[in-house]
Amino acid sequence: MTAYLVRRILFMIPTLLGIMFVSFVVVQFAPGGPVERVIAQLSGSDTGATSRISGSASGDFAGRGQTPGASALDANTSKYRGAQGLDPEFIKSLEKQFGFDKPAYERFALMVGNFITFDFGKSYFRDTRVIDLIKEKLPVSMSLGIWITLLTYLISIPLGIRKAVGDGSRFDVWTSGIVIIGYAIPGFLFAILLIVLFAGGSFFDLFPLRGLTSDNWAQLSWWRKILDYFWHLTLPILAMGLSAFATMTLLTKNSFLDEIRKQYVLTARAKGCTERQVLYGHIFRNAMLIVIAGFPGAFVSAFFSGSLLIETIFSLDGIGLLGFESVLNRDYPVVFATLYIFSLVGLVVNLVSDLTYTWVDPRIDFDTREV
Numbered sequence: 001m002t003a004y005l006v007r008r009i010l011f012m013i014p015t016l017l018g019i020m021f022v023s024f025v026v027v028q029f030a031p032g033g034p035v036e037r038v039i040a041q042l043s044g045s046d047t048g049a050t051s052r053i054s055g056s057a058s059g060d061f062a063g064r065g066q067t068p069g070a071s072a073l074d075a076n077t078s079k080y081r082g083a084q085g086l087d088p089e090f091i092k093s094l095e096k097q098f099g100f101d102k103p104a105y106e107r108f109a110l111m112v113g114n115f116i117t118f119d120f121g122k123s124y125f126r127d128t129r130v131i132d133l134i135k136e137k138l139p140v141s142m143s144l145g146i147w148i149t150l151l152t153y154l155i156s157i158p159l160g161i162r163k164a165v166g167d168g169s170r171f172d173v174w175t176s177g178i179v180i181i182g183y184a185i186p187g188f189l190f191a192i193l194l195i196v197l198f199a200g201g202s203f204f205d206l207f208p209l210r211g212l213t214s215d216n217w218a219q220l221s222w223w224r225k226i227l228d229y230f231w232h233l234t235l236p237i238l239a240m241g242l243s244a245f246a247t248m249t250l251l252t253k254n255s256f257l258d259e260i261r262k263q264y265v266l267t268a269r270a271k272g273c274t275e276r277q278v279l280y281g282h283i284f285r286n287a288m289l290i291v292i293a294g295f296p297g298a299f300v301s302a303f304f305s306g307s308l309l310i311e312t313i314f315s316l317d318g319i320g321l322l323g324f325e326s327v328l329n330r331d332y333p334v335v336f337a338t339l340y341i342f343s344l345v346g347l348v349v350n351l352v353s354d355l356t357y358t359w360v361d362p363r364i365d366f367d368t369r370e371v
Contacts, residue, residue, distance in 0.1 A: 008354070012347045017112065019343045020336065024108050027332065034098045034124045034330050035091070098124060098332075111336060120337035125329060130337045133322060140212055140311065140318030143233060148241045149298055152248050157291065160252025165279070167257060176250075183246035188309040191239035195313070199235060207235050210315040236314045244298060252291055259287040295353050300346045 095101045102110075114121065120130035163172045196202050199209045208214070214228050259265065260283060268278045308320040319338060326334035 005351075008351050012344075015347060016340070016343055020112065020115070020340060021108065023336065023339055024104075024111070027335075028104055032330055033100075034332065035095060035100065037125075037330050115336075115340055120340075121333045123326075123334050124331045126331070126334075130333045133334060134319065134337060134341065137317055137319045137322045140316045141320060143212060143229075144236060144240060144310070144316070144318065145300075147233060148237055148244060149295075151237065152241055152244045152298065153295075156245055156248035157252050157288075160249045161256055161279070163249070163253040164256035164260065165275075167253075179246045179249050182242045183250075185242060187239050187243055188313060190242050191235070191310055191313045194235045194239055208232050212316060236310050236316060239313075240310050248291070248298070252287075255287040255290045256283060259283045289357060292353055292356050295349070295356070300342070300349060 092101070099107055099110075118131060120134070122129050123133060126133065159175065163175060166172050194207075195209060198204050198206045208231065212229070212232050213225075214220075214232070217225060217228055220228060265278060265283060268282050273281070308324055310316070311318045311321045319341075322334065323338035323342075325331075326338065
């Protein structure tokens with residue numbers, strides 16, 4: 001197992017490098033950029049999501065960006081659309097500030113070297129260190145991802161086992177109907193329904209609509225802080241966990257049904273084992289392997305991508321929303337930092353998933369398996 005762990009950890013290095021390299025190359029060919037964003041602000045043509053860039057950037061440059069009567073621009077200025085009328089030296093200063101005065105390969109090497117020590121630099125437009133931004137947003141995404149994954153597994157696995165044991169029963173039929181309906185309802189639509197019903201929309205005003213904690217959270221006692229925290233999380237977790245709950249329940253049921261019909265189960269029953277011994281002593285280990293295999297995807301999806309719409313609807317300022325807005329605003333340090341963290345977490349969770357295989361079924365030996 002030790003040799004396998006070492007191989008997997010070493011394999012993470014080229015994987016991360018490959019992800020960052022491909023993303024870096026794509027960004028080089030993507031239209032727009034931080035320099036264009038500032039130029040668009042100065043020319044008054046910045047609209048939509050990019051207009052949310054902090055006004056401090058344009059205020060810092062507006063006083064020295066215009067050159068009255070400038071008619072001839074050098075090649076350095078002409079490559080930016082909308083740069084006509086701006087001082088070429090001003091454009092060069094923008095490129096230097098954003099690091100675009102260096103060749104692409106040098107910028108990539110510098111980024112990789114800094115990322116090794118988790119030095120993500122400063123945001124282009126927020127005047128804040130990227131690591132501080134991530135620390136500020138991370139508790140929201142962690143809260144959503146961890147609790148949704150935990151509750152999904154704690155509820156779906158026992159329910160799936162119960163449905164598999166009673167396959168075709170009345171309980172199995174009506175719970176399957178509920179599960180399928182839950183899977184068919186989009187999470188964001190269910191979130192809006194919850195707001196209308198329980199967050200002061202048109203009916204009840206039972207749950208808060210904004211933030212992870214109340215404004216007076218610091219003044220609350222420790223047990224009231226816990227209650228306040230889960231009070232704010234109730235609706236977002238319900239909205240995000242609906243489809244995940246349905247998927248995991250059906251996956252568990254089908255996995256157990258497949259194992260129940262195998263020959264070794266008949267043999268165990270013929271030897272006089274009770275149904276409980278057959279279920280948890282023989283079937284459980286084999287059936288749970290496919291459920292465990294889906295853990296990394298479920299966790300990472302809940303932790304990052306799945307939380308974007310929910311964070312927006314419930315005004316939860318998490319990492320998903322931070323990464324999305326950074327892409328729109330071409331805030332490259334934040335974009336690459338969040339991508340790096342997403343990728344690293346995904347690789348680590350995959351490794352933990354493999355280790356859980358051996359905990360569920362000690363017969364699995366990864367030392368004889370190639371990475």
